[in-house]
Amino acid sequence: MDNDTASSSERSDFVRDIVAADLREGRIDSVVTRFPPEPNGYLHIGHAKSICLNFGVANEFGGRCHLRFDDTNPVKEEQEYIDSIEADVRWLGFDWGEHLYFASDYFEQLYEWALHLIREGKAYVDDLAADEIREYRGTLTEPGRESPWRERSAEENLDLFERMRAGEFENGSRVLRAKIDMASGNINFRDPVVYRILHSTHPRTGDAWCIYPSYDFAHGQSDAIEGVTHSVCTLEFQDHRPLYEWFIANLPVPSQPHQYEFARLNLTHTVLSKRVLLRLVKEAYVRGWDDPRMPTLSGIRRRGFPAEGMRDFAGMIGVARADSVVEVEMLEHAVRSVLNRTALRRFAVLDPLKVVIDNYPEGSSEDMEVTNNPEDPSAGTRQVPFSRELWIERDDFMETPPKKFFRLSPGREVRLRSAYFITCNEVVKDEEGNIVELRCTYDPESRGGSSPDGRKVKATLHWVSAAHAVPAEVRLYDHLFASPFPGSGGRDMFDDLNPDSETILGNCWVEPSLARLPIGETIQFERLGYFCVDPDSTSDALVFNRTLTLKDAWAKLQAQGRQNTA
Numbered sequence: 001m002d003n004d005t006a007s008s009s010e011r012s013d014f015v016r017d018i019v020a021a022d023l024r025e026g027r028i029d030s031v032v033t034r035f036p037p038e039p040n041g042y043l044h045i046g047h048a049k050s051i052c053l054n055f056g057v058a059n060e061f062g063g064r065c066h067l068r069f070d071d072t073n074p075v076k077e078e079q080e081y082i083d084s085i086e087a088d089v090r091w092l093g094f095d096w097g098e099h100l101y102f103a104s105d106y107f108e109q110l111y112e113w114a115l116h117l118i119r120e121g122k123a124y125v126d127d128l129a130a131d132e133i134r135e136y137r138g139t140l141t142e143p144g145r146e147s148p149w150r151e152r153s154a155e156e157n158l159d160l161f162e163r164m165r166a167g168e169f170e171n172g173s174r175v176l177r178a179k180i181d182m183a184s185g186n187i188n189f190r191d192p193v194v195y196r197i198l199h200s201t202h203p204r205t206g207d208a209w210c211i212y213p214s215y216d217f218a219h220g221q222s223d224a225i226e227g228v229t230h231s232v233c234t235l236e237f238q239d240h241r242p243l244y245e246w247f248i249a250n251l252p253v254p255s256q257p258h259q260y261e262f263a264r265l266n267l268t269h270t271v272l273s274k275r276v277l278l279r280l281v282k283e284a285y286v287r288g289w290d291d292p293r294m295p296t297l298s299g300i301r302r303r304g305f306p307a308e309g310m311r312d313f314a315g316m317i318g319v320a321r322a323d324s325v326v327e328v329e330m331l332e333h334a335v336r337s338v339l340n341r342t343a344l345r346r347f348a349v350l351d352p353l354k355v356v357i358d359n360y361p362e363g364s365s366e367d368m369e370v371t372n373n374p375e376d377p378s379a380g381t382r383q384v385p386f387s388r389e390l391w392i393e394r395d396d397f398m399e400t401p402p403k404k405f406f407r408l409s410p411g412r413e414v415r416l417r418s419a420y421f422i423t424c425n426e427v428v429k430d431e432e433g434n435i436v437e438l439r440c441t442y443d444p445e446s447r448g449g450s451s452p453d454g455r456k457v458k459a460t461l462h463w464v465s466a467a468h469a470v471p472a473e474v475r476l477y478d479h480l481f482a483s484p485f486p487g488s489g490g491r492d493m494f495d496d497l498n499p500d501s502e503t504i505l506g507n508c509w510v511e512p513s514l515a516r517l518p519i520g521e522t523i524q525f526e527r528l529g530y531f532c533v534d535p536d537s538t539s540d541a542l543v544f545n546r547t548l549t550l551k552d553a554w555a556k557l558q559a560q561g562r563q564n565t566a
Contacts, residue, residue, distance in 0.1 A: 011060075013319035015053065015232055015260060019061055028229045031063030035089070036219065039069050039203070040076035041274040042289040042296040043088045045310075045331070046265040052314035053262070054232055055094040066226055067096040071104050072218050074202040082203070084289070088297040092307050099226075103218045104204045106225055110213045111165065113221060113251045114176060114194055118157045122250055123194055124150055125160040126177045133175070136182075137190050144182035144190040164197055167210045171197050178217075180246065188243045192216055220244040224253035231257050234264040235323060265317065266325045269479035270295050271486050271493060285497060286480075292534075292545045293480040293501050303477065304522035304532025304547030306342070309335035328479070329554035336552050339522060339530045344372045344379060347417070347462045348510040348525040348544075350474055352391040354437045354466065357422060360388040365467065368448070370418040384511055386419050389466040391509045393527075396461050397438060399427055406458035408438070415460040417526065421446040462526045469509035472542040474531070476503040514542065522547050 022028045033054040037043060043051075058065035067089060071077050089096070103110075117123035126149045128136065138144035152160075161176055163169065176195035184190055194217045199210045223231045231244075238261045248256060265272065272295060280286050280294070289296050292303035300310070313334035317326055347370075367383035392408070401409040408414050413423040426439035445452035449460070480501045487493030510525075514533075517523065522532040530547040537543045 011315065014321060015230070015262060015319050016057060016060070018260060019057055019230055022229070023061065030229075031058055031061045032066070032227050032229045033058045033063065033232060034066040034068050034223065034226065034228050036068045036070050036222075037085050038073070038076075038215075039071055039078065039081040039085060040073065041081060041278055042084050042294075042298055044272050044274075044277065044297065045267065045270070045295045045300065046272040047088075048092060048297060048310050049265045049314050049317070050232070050234070051089055051092055051094060052311055053319055055089075055092075056314075057230070057232075063229075064099055065094070065096060066099040066101055066228065068101040068222060068226070069103065070215060070219065070222075071102050071202070071204060072212050072215060073198070074200040074212065075198060077203050079203050084298055088301075091297065091301055092310060101222070101226060102204060103213075103222050104202065106218070106222055107205065107209055107213070109225065110218055110221055111211075113253075114161065114213070114217070115158065116251060117178060117194070118161060118176075119154055120250070121154060121179065123157065123176055123178050124152050125157050125164070126150070126175050126191075127173070128175075130172060133177075133193070137187060138182070140187065143184075144187075146182050147177070147191070150179065150191070161195070164195070164211050165209070167199070169197055171199055173197065176211075178246075180243075186239060186242055188216070188240050189246070192243060216240055216243050217247060220247050220257065220259070221251065221253060223257040224248060224251075224255045227255045228257045231259045233259060233261055235261045235321075236264070237261055261321070263320045263323045266323065267295070267331065268325060268328045268484040269481050269486070270328055271481065276493065279494075280480075285494075292475070292477050295480075301520070302532070302534065303545050304520075304530060305335050306338050306522065308342075309338040312338065325485075327554060329552075332548050333552055333554040336530070336548055336550075336555075339524065339547070341375050342373075343522055343524045343530055345370075345374075345524045345526050346511055346514055347384060347464050348472070348474075348508065348514070348528065348531070349391040349393055349462070349464050349469075350505050350508045350525075350528060351394040352507065352509055353394040353397060353435065355390040355392050355422070355440055355463070356437060357388050357390070357440050357442045358425070359441045362388055364388065365465065368418050382513060384418070384513070385465045385468040387465040387467045390416075390463045391466055391469060392438075392461055392463050394435075396459075397424070397435070399435065407461060408459070413457050415446075415449045415457050416463050417460050418449050419447075419463065420444070420449065421451070421457060462528075464509050464511050466509075468512050470512055470515045470542060472508045472510045472514070472544055474505045474508045474544045474546065475534070476505065476546045477501065478503075508544075510542065510544075524550075 035054045055065045126147045136145045175193045177191045178194050180189045182190045193214050195211045198212050241259045244259045290298035290302045313331050365385050365387040368386050369381045370384045372379040397408045408424050410424050420442040422440045422442045424438050424440050428437035430436050478501050481496045482498040483496040486496040517533050519533045524530050529549040531544040532547050534543040534545050
C-alpha cells in the first residue's frame with residue numbers, strides 16, 4: 001500500500017534512528033510496532049500523529065504494525081468507539097492486516113501472570129479504599145506508607161484473588177497491588193494497582209470477568225505476547241516506563257519489548273483531551289463526535305480534510321522528545337497544499353445578487369467550457385450552463401466603489417469566468433433601498449471570457465445560471481475555541497468557546513454538476529474556499545461544509561520569515 005510516506009532514508013527522527021540501529025546491530029530481526037487505542041472515545045488529531053508514526057515506521061522498515069484495543073475498562077468502552085477507530089485508521093491509509101488484537105484476548109494469561117506475582121511474593125490483595133490508597137501513596141516530596149494488608153501471606157492473597165475473580169466482593173472493596181517500593185521517588189513504583197473489581201458487562205467478554213487489569217499491567221504484557229519490539233507512546237508515559245520494565249523483568253513473558261516516548265501533539269485553538277471532547281458531545285456544544293468543528297478524525301473527515309493532508313502534516317511536525325505547541329495554521333497549510341492540487345473547481349454563490357443581461361436572448365441558454373483544475377490539466381473541463389439571469393456574489397458589486405475596488409459597479413465592465421464580459425447599466429432597489437437586481441449587457445464577441453479587441457478588465461467574477469442553479473445550505477466553520485490557548489491563565493476553557501465557530505447560510509446556489517457530487521468529496525468553490533458535501537445532504541437539499549478558506553496564513557508567515565532572514 002502506498003501511504004505517501006517517505007522512506008527511512010528520506011526521513012529521520014530519534015525513533016527511526018533507534019529502529020535502524022536495532023536492526024543494523026542485530027538486536028531484532030524485524031520491527032513490530034503497535035497502535036493501542038482505548039475504545040472509550042473517538043480518535044483525534046493527536047492520535048493521527050501516533051498512527052502515522054507507528055504504521056509508518058513499520059512500513060518503512062519492512063515490519064508490521066498491530067492495531068490493539070486496550071479494552072480493560074468496560075465501564076467506558078463501547079462497540080461504537082471500536083468501529084470508529086478502525087474506520088479512522090483505514091481512512092488515514094493504513095491497514096493492520098490480520099494483526100487486530102484486544103487486551104481482552106489476553107485476560108486469562110494476564111490473570112495467570114498476576115497469580116505468578118502473588119506466588120513470588122510480589123503482589124498482594126489490599127483492602128484499602130481508593131481514597132486511602134491515594135493517601136498512603138504519599139507525595140512527590142514525601143514517601144508513601146505501607147498498607148496494613150501488605151504482608152499477607154501468598155496463600156491468603158491467592159485465596160482472596162481467586163474469590164475476587166469469582167465475584168464474591170463488591171466494586172472497590174479490594175484491589176490487587178504489585179509489591180515494589182512505597183518509598184520510591186517514582187510514585188508509579190509505590191505498589192501500583194494491578195487488578196480492580198468492576199462488576200460491569202464487557203463489550204467482548206460479557207460477564208465472564210468481574211476483575212480487570214490496570215493499563216500499566218496489561219499494556220506491556222500484551223506487547224510481550226505479540227512480540228512488539230518498539231512500544232512507542234507519548235511523554236506522559238515516561239514515568240511509567242520503569243514500571244513497564246519491572247513487570248517485563250518479573251514475569252515469564254515470551255519477549256522483551258522496549259518502550260520509547262515522544263512528544264504528543266499540541267495545537268493552538270484546539271483541545272486534544274478525551275474528557276473535554278466527551279463533555280463537548282454530552283453537553284451538546286457540538287452535534288456529535290463527528291461535528292466538523294471537532295478535532296476528532298471523524299470530525300475533520302466530515303469537514304473535508306484529506307487523509308493525505310493529515311499524513312503530510314505528521315511528516316512536517318516530525319517526532320521529538322520535547323513538548324511544543326504547533327500552530328493550527330500549519331495543519332491547514334498541509335491540507336490546502338493537497339486540496340489545491342487535487343480538488344476540482346466549481347461555481348457557487350453564497351450571498352446571491354441577481355444579474356439580468358438585457359441583450360441576451362430570453363429563454364436561451366448555452367454551455368460554457370470551464371477548466372476543472374488549473375493545477376491539474378489531466379482533470380479536463382466541464383460544461384456549465386449560462387443564461388440571461390445569473391447569480392453573483394453580493395460583495396462583488398458596489399454602487400459607489402472606493403478607488404481600489406475593481407469588481408462590478410455602475411458603468412464598469414468585468415469578466416464572468418469562462419463566459420462573457422458584462423457591463424452594469426442599472427441598479428434596481430426595493431422599497432427599503434436594498435439592491436435586489438443589476439441590469440447589465442454583455443459583449444457577444446467575448447465568449448469564453450476572452451477579449452475580442454485586446455481590451456482589459458481588472459476583475460473576473462464567478463457566477464451561476466439562475467435557471468439551472470441548485471439550492472444549497474452552506475455551513476462556514478471557524479476555530480471551536482477562540483483563544484489560541486484555551487483555558488490559559490486559569491480560565492475555564494469552556495469560556496473560550498467561539499460563539500461564531502459555525503455560521504449557516506441557507507440561501508446559496510451552486511452549479512448543477514454539484515447535485516451529483518458524492519458525500520464526503522471536497523471541491524473548491526472558486527474564489528471562496530474548499531467545501532465538502534455533508535452527510536446531512538438529501539436529493540432535495542444539498543449541504544456543504546467549508547473545509548478551509550483559500551487564504552493560507554501559515555504560508556504567508558513562513559514567507560515573511562524568509563524575507564526577514566534574507
